[in-house]
Amino acid sequence: MSSRTILKCETSSLLHPNNRLRAHLEQLPFNYKATVLLPDCDHAPSELDATLRSFQSFYLIQELPLYELLEECLRRGNVCGLSYKTRIDEDNCAFLKANGQLCLSLDKDSYEVLGIQGKACRPKCSRYVVNVDLSDSNMAPGSPGYRRLLSGLTSRLLLRMDFLLAPTSGDTDGLQPLLWRYKWSRHTPEVSGRLVSHPVPPACDLRSHDPFDLLEWLGAVQADPDLSFPLPSACPRPSSNSSQSSFLLAARGLLLPENIMTLIQQLGHFLEGAHSxxxxxxxxxxxxxxxxxxxxxxxxxxxxxxxxxxxxxxxxAS
Incomplete structure (x- = not known):
């Protein structure tokens, strides 16, 4: 684990009515990979495999003008996504969360041309972030705030980007007008699984182990199916009666927080089984x-x- 990584740890229960798990998951709104490690297991449990394969499809729409995405979002809602293959330190980037939060990262020239208030990413930084709450009444279609944003994106800064988009309700009606006008492709998350041939530590060790060492160990297990390199000495040690295999299930694609929450809940049911x-x-x-x-x-x-x-x-770390 890099020394420039900040780690926050929280313990709670899925059964606790005030746990903040969903709130934490929503702080990472767009994900490209979810990996499940199942110790002492030599196959993919059918219920977990089915859960991963039930994740919603997503769409890649090419050269989409940002103003058209905003118009469809405000008209129909239930659409979220992010610009695709844009580099955060060099390119103009955008993402739109399901709750109507639009965020733009712009170079200095683009920011000044757009004319919408934002702030520098960091002191003395030449990149700016613009946050717009499209659910606010001041951004309702026809309002001064909306007209100013739309004017900026149509007459002053016509941003076109490839977007990965997903209908949060599973209903694609909100995307149909965009699919009719632009080149697009439909995708489903890619699901894979493999054995990990190495014993794993017992649960009691995981509850008490140093978090950095634990994440380093988990990263090593997930990175190499044969663990042909020695684990760091500080990492958790396997129990003597642990089996020699575990199973890794993974999904890759545009994964939303509700997908991950469903997976966690299904994993909870699986762990309650007699042989889990x-x-x-x-x-x-x-x-x-x-x-x-x-x-x-x-x-x-x-x-x-x-x-x-x-x-x-x-x-x-910043």
């Missing part, structure tokens, strides 16, 4: 070159059969 392992881990990674990478990079949740969990939230 003593714990399981889910690691979720956000898109690296997108705006929210500065908010959170990835998180790992370790879940136990009694529905208690430890959540490790990591982000690069």
């Amino acid at each position: 392992p003593g714990w399981a881990a889910i690691t979720v990674h956000g898109f690296l070159d997108s705006l929210h990478v500065h908010e959170r990079h990835f998180y790992t949740l370790i879940l136990f059969p009694d529905r208690t969990y430890s959540l490790h939230l990591a982000k690069p």
Whole structure:
């Protein structure tokens, strides 16, 4: 684990009515990979595999003008997405959350041309972030705020980007006008699984181990199916009666927080089974070159059969 990583840890229970798990998941709104580690397991449980394969489809729309996305979002709602293959440190980027929060990252020239109030990413930085709450009454169609934003995006700064978009309700009606006018392709998350040939530590060790060492160990397990390199000495040690195999299930694509929450809940049901392992881990990674990478990079949740969990939230240090 890099010394320039900030790690926040929280323990709670899925059964606790005031747990903040969903709120934490929503801080990383767009994810490209979710990996489930199932210790002492040699196959993919059918219910977890089915859950991953039930994640909603998403769409890649090419050269989409940002103003058209805003118009369709305000008219129909239930659409979220982010610009695709844009570099956060060089290109103009955008994302639109399901709650109507629009965020733009712009170079200095584009920011000045757009004419909408924002702020510098960091002191003495030449990049600016513009946040717009499209659900606010001041941004209703026809309002002064909306007209100013629309004018900026149509007459002063015509931003066109490739977008990954997903209908949050599963209903594609909100995307149909865009699909009729622009080149697009439909995708489903790619699901894969493989064995990991190495024993794993017991649950009691995971509850007490140093979080940085634990995440380093989990990263090593997920990175190499054969673990042909030695684990760091500080990492958790396997129990003597642990089996020699575990199973990794992974989904890659545009994964939304509600997908991850469904997976966590299904994993909780699985761990209650008579022959389930003593714990399981889910690691979720956000898109690296997108705006929210500065908010959170990835998180790992370790879940136990009694529905208690430890959540490790990591982000690069500023």
